[in-house]
Amino acid sequence: MNAVLQYTVQGLAAGSFYALAALGLAVIFGVLGVVNFAHGAFYMLGAVAAAVLLDTVGMSLWLALIVVPLLMLVFGMLVERLLVQWLLPLDPLYNLLLTFGLTLLLVDLVKRRYGVSGLPYERPDVLSGRIQVAGVGLPIYQLFVIGVALLVCLGVWLLMTRTRVGMIVRAATERPELAGALGINVGRWVTPVFGFGVALAGLAGVLAAPFRAITAEMGSDFIIILFAVVVIGGLGSIVGAVAGGFLVGLVEAFGQAYAPTFAQVLIFVLMAVVVLARPAGLFGREEATA
Amino acid sequence: MLDVVDLSAWYGEAQALREATLSVAAGEVVTLVGRNGAGKTTLVRCLMGLHKQLTGTIRLDGRDITSLPAHKRARAGLGWVQDDRGVFANLSVEENLLLPPKVSESAWTLEQVYDAFPALGSRRRAGGTTLSGGEQQMLAVARVLRTGARVLLLDEPSEGLAPVIVAQIGDIVRTAKQSGVGVLLIEQNVRFAATVADRHYLLAQGRLVESLDNDEFVARQDELLEHLGI
Numbered sequence: 074m075n076a077v078l079q080y081t082v083q084g085l086a087a088g089s090f091y092a093l094a095a096l097g098l099a100v101i102f103g104v105l106g107v108v109n110f111a112h113g114a115f116y117m118l119g120a121v122a123a124a125v126l127l128d129t130v131g132m133s134l135w136l137a138l139i140v141v142p143l144l145m146l147v148f149g150m151l152v153e154r155l156l157v158q159w160l161l162p163l164d165p166l167y168n169l170l171l172t173f174g175l176t177l178l179l180v181d182l183v184k185r186r187y188g189v190s191g192l193p194y195e196r197p198d199v200l201s202g203r204i205q206v207a208g209v210g211l212p213i214y215q216l217f218v219i220g221v222a223l224l225v226c227l228g229v230w231l232l233m234t235r236t237r238v239g240m241i242v243r244a245a246t247e248r249p250e251l252a253g254a255l256g257i258n259v260g261r262w263v264t265p266v267f268g269f270g271v272a273l274a275g276l277a278g279v280l281a282a283p284f285r286a287i288t289a290e291m292g293s294d295f296i297i298i299l300f301a302v303v304v305i306g307g308l309g310s311i312v313g314a315v316a317g318g319f320l321v322g323l324v325e326a327f328g329q330a331y332a333p334t335f336a337q338v339l340i341f342v343l344m345a346v347v348v349l350a351r352p353a354g355l356f357g358r359e360e361a362t363a
Numbered sequence: 364m365l366d367v368v369d370l371s372a373w374y375g376e377a378q379a380l381r382e383a384t385l386s387v388a389a390g391e392v393v394t395l396v397g398r399n400g401a402g403k404t405t406l407v408r409c410l411m412g413l414h415k416q417l418t419g420t421i422r423l424d425g426r427d428i429t430s431l432p433a434h435k436r437a438r439a440g441l442g443w444v445q446d447d448r449g450v451f452a453n454l455s456v457e458e459n460l461l462l463p464p465k466v467s468e469s470a471w472t473l474e475q476v477y478d479a480f481p482a483l484g485s486r487r488r489a490g491g492t493t494l495s496g497g498e499q500q501m502l503a504v505a506r507v508l509r510t511g512a513r514v515l516l517l518d519e520p521s522e523g524l525a526p527v528i529v530a531q532i533g534d535i536v537r538t539a540k541q542s543g544v545g546v547l548l549i550e551q552n553v554r555f556a557a558t559v560a561d562r563h564y565l566l567a568q569g570r571l572v573e574s575l576d577n578d579e580f581v582a583r584q585d586e587l588l589e590h591l592g593i
Contacts, residue, residue, distance in 0.1 A: 256437030
């Protein structure tokens with residue numbers, strides 16, 4: 074029982090990174106139709122930025138949680154304006170290739186500048202150690218990660234469901250052509266939405282900085298799992314991205330605990346089962362083809 | 364109000380419209396009748412800026428809108444109701460109504476919409492596509508009326524609907540007409556077309572073959588039905 078609670082928290086914490094990043098991937102795919110392969114690299118950049126800012130200017134984790142996503146928002150908007158935008162009228166495959174190339178570039182640039190051994194990140198004292206819950210010592214940092222992720226997911230959900238911007242994004246995601254023909258300038262939202270998605274990946278990266286090894290390659294496995302997450306949750310579905318993220322985190326944690334050799338495989342088995350049972354994913358809508 | 368001059372359109376090498384010239388005046392209901400594949404939907408998509416491989420001129424109130432993107436045409440006063448209704452599943456009924464920006468002072472208020480379409484008012488929080496087919500059609504039409512669009516482009520609004528609902532759609536079209544809105548109505552349902560329209564254009568193989576006023580249209584209904592094969 075104790076072990077179950079421990080693995081659950083561990084899984085939800087791991088799932089928090091997936092949920093936040095997948096949320097970004099989902100809004101980008103929804104509005105731009107771009108499968109952003111560079112999302113793992115943006116996650117890595119978020120972590121590296123947090124580490125570098127701590128090392129150079131002594132920026133605390135608290136401040137980094139706000140500053141780094143803002144920097145990533147600007148960076149993402151630049152990437153969209155300078156690169157992604159030009160390929161949008163073409164087959165989506167071109168942007169997949171572009172973002173794949175961007176990943177290689179960013180990873181190598183970080184390697185060149187900061188090496189391959191990994192950057193240190195010291196966790197704030199308040200977030201270190203364990204807290205006793207029902208007789209089980211749970212790592213405070215994992216609980217913190219879960220809390221932040223849930224708050225951000227709730228915020229994004231409110232943004233999507235309670236504001237005009239959210240309404241426009243939902244409409245443009247579902248039927249971009251119709252939204253345009255009803256007077257919505259869909260193109261105007263493309264750059265901010267891309268930036269927003271990148272900022273979410275950056276935020277996941279900052280949260281991961283005190284928790285995972287910060288290396289140039291940290292996004293490479295992450296992006297693969299992330300694709301499994303969005304396929305499980307349903308590509309383009311906001312709720313699906315979050316649910317898929319936490320689900321995959323749990324599968325990973327319990328897999329590592331009880332069947333370590335199969336932990337990674339389990340995620341893809343889950344993906345295969347979901348795709349067979351519901352091709353559009355758990356929360357995806359079946360394409361309405363008349 | 365809406366003037367189309369020598370509009371031709373292509374899909375790659377295949378020409379779908381041949382020099383179509385037509386107009387819709389304020390407070391006038393004009394139908395575009397023709398069989399499947401005649402080019403009706405292509406014409407409306409050209410008007411809306413959704414099909415771009417074209418030549419010719421499209422003017423709204425004398426202003427050339429031929430090269431405007433779709434969202435600017437909507438803001439200039441074109442209200443499109445697409446053939447599959449185009450209701451957003453991810454938006455509630457009310458959000459569907461509120462999504463398009465107002466484009467003129469004659470925009471309906473939500474209260475007016477709900478008075479005219481009680482079924483929408485009672486389901487305002489429901490998801491757009493949880494409505495019945497007829498209600499979704501009402502929603503799609505109400506949505507463009509709420510913007511105050513001055514020319515409605517209705518693509519087969521009666522298709523697949525029960526006669527009662529079709530009659531209701533007819534009432535809405537007449538209401539819009541009385542308020543000075545121009546309506547271009549795409550129809551295969553010749554009987555329905557005859558009940559609402561002032562004039563009719565016959566479209567065959569991408570060409571406007573005839574333009575008739577409603578009396579002529581009614582008188583020649585049987586012949587036209589045969590000619591159109593519908």
